[in-house]
Amino acid sequence: MKLLYFAPLSHGGLADYAREQAGALARAGVEVELLCSTRFPEAKEPRIHRVDALREASTTGGGRLTRAVRFASTMIGQHRALARRVRAGGHRRVLLGSYAEYFAPVWAPTLRKLARSSVVFGAVVHDPVRDAVLGGAAWHRRSIAAGYSFLAHAFVHEQIELDTAGGAAPEMRVTTIPHGPYAFRTVTPSREEARRRLQLPAHAPVVLAFGHIRDNKNLDLVVRALAHVPEVHLLVAGSELSSGQKPASHYRELAASCGVADRCHWHVRFVTEEETGVFFAAADHLALTYGSSFRSASGVLSASAQFRIPCLASSGPSPLRSLVRKYRLGVWVEPDDADAVTRGLRALVSEPPRPLWDDFVRENSWEENARIVVQTLFNPDVR
Numbered sequence: 001m002k003l004l005y006f007a008p009l010s011h012g013g014l015a016d017y018a019r020e021q022a023g024a025l026a027r028a029g030v031e032v033e034l035l036c037s038t039r040f041p042e043a044k045e046p047r048i049h050r051v052d053a054l055r056e057a058s059t060t061g062g063g064r065l066t067r068a069v070r071f072a073s074t075m076i077g078q079h080r081a082l083a084r085r086v087r088a089g090g091h092r093r094v095l096l097g098s099y100a101e102y103f104a105p106v107w108a109p110t111l112r113k114l115a116r117s118s119v120v121f122g123a124v125v126h127d128p129v130r131d132a133v134l135g136g137a138a139w140h141r142r143s144i145a146a147g148y149s150f151l152a153h154a155f156v157h158e159q160i161e162l163d164t165a166g167g168a169a170p171e172m173r174v175t176t177i178p179h180g181p182y183a184f185r186t187v188t189p190s191r192e193e194a195r196r197r198l199q200l201p202a203h204a205p206v207v208l209a210f211g212h213i214r215d216n217k218n219l220d221l222v223v224r225a226l227a228h229v230p231e232v233h234l235l236v237a238g239s240e241l242s243s244g245q246k247p248a249s250h251y252r253e254l255a256a257s258c259g260v261a262d263r264c265h266w267h268v269r270f271v272t273e274e275e276t277g278v279f280f281a282a283a284d285h286l287a288l289t290y291g292s293s294f295r296s297a298s299g300v301l302s303a304s305a306q307f308r309i310p311c312l313a314s315s316g317p318s319p320l321r322s323l324v325r326k327y328r329l330g331v332w333v334e335p336d337d338a339d340a341v342t343r344g345l346r347a348l349v350s351e352p353p354r355p356l357w358d359d360f361v362r363e364n365s366w367e368e369n370a371r372i373v374v375q376t377l378f379n380p381d382v383r
Helices: 012-027 064-089 104-116 137-148 191-200 218-224 246-256 273-282 297-307 319-326 339-349 357-363 366-377
Strands: 003-006 031-036 049-052 093-096 122-126 153-156 172-176 206-210 233-238 264-268 284-288 311-314 330-332
Touching: 003 064, 003 218, 012 297, 012 366, 031 064, 049 172, 064 104, 064 311, 093 366, 104 357, 122 311, 122 366, 137 233, 153 366, 172 366, 191 273, 206 218, 206 297, 218 233, 218 246, 218 284, 218 339, 246 264, 273 297, 273 319, 284 330, 284 339, 297 311, 297 319, 297 339, 297 357, 311 319, 319 330, 330 339
Parallel strands: 003 031, 003 093, 031 049, 093 122, 122 153, 153 172, 206 233, 206 284, 233 264, 284 311, 311 330
Antiparallel strands: none
């Protein structure tokens, strides 16, 4: 069994997912060729054959238009590189580590042609609701349709009727797979040492908000809640998103106006895998207070399994909601509700839940993820 795995992103949760999934597929006996950039993290599975042939766009320098052109050029170039590699390697099974529709009307026709010549394409659809409009509503819908047009298989993390904008072939199969728990290869310090390094109080409850700082994480509601739960400290670790999102300074100013600035600790930067264990070791709880627009799985929730940290969580209908409720991984509150977040934070601190971590890890393993993908992609009776 030979598979070309397309991993165009080199950092963040999607890159972590791609590395874990590709490794699990290799351990399942698949001959995996990983198509990625030179900046993609080192594969954990040595049996993977890595091809560093993808170019990534710089996110710094130039004006908004320059960055947009650079992004478009990169997306188109990466998918054209994918088509070249399919032909050069004689691949008949291809898995895209994440579905994307940006500029698909430009690059998808080549992949459709390959699909018609018996190449079976699958993609992991991390964000099933594609509501980030780029280039106007009509172009957005056309792009979604083109992004699905060559797929034989779409893998999702919870059963859902995908809106493919009419672009998917009638025979495209949608298959549910688990989002495995991340296992970071880091030397995790003790709680006391981690708090010393981060200059946190030794005994106060600490809530960690980890990952990219973006609006739909409702960090402002957590900051406001601190004013009503005075014993809690907030630890924020992650980088800003440049376009259209509130910067970290917005939340710092909010903390000052709420009188909680001395209980907010900011590490606004890219956090390496080596540093991840320090932040998780220092924390008692996680803040996953997504808005109702969030319909995806949470990589941070998956990471919490290694550290056994319960969460305060909210979102729209999503794998995040289902997993938190099923395995009692934290306190669930209604999304976008300041009072609910305050009540939830108070409950999380005063009456911590007892998560079913062992059940969560066993039933949502990468091995099960890979087993289903292999069974689906390599089933001769399913196209």
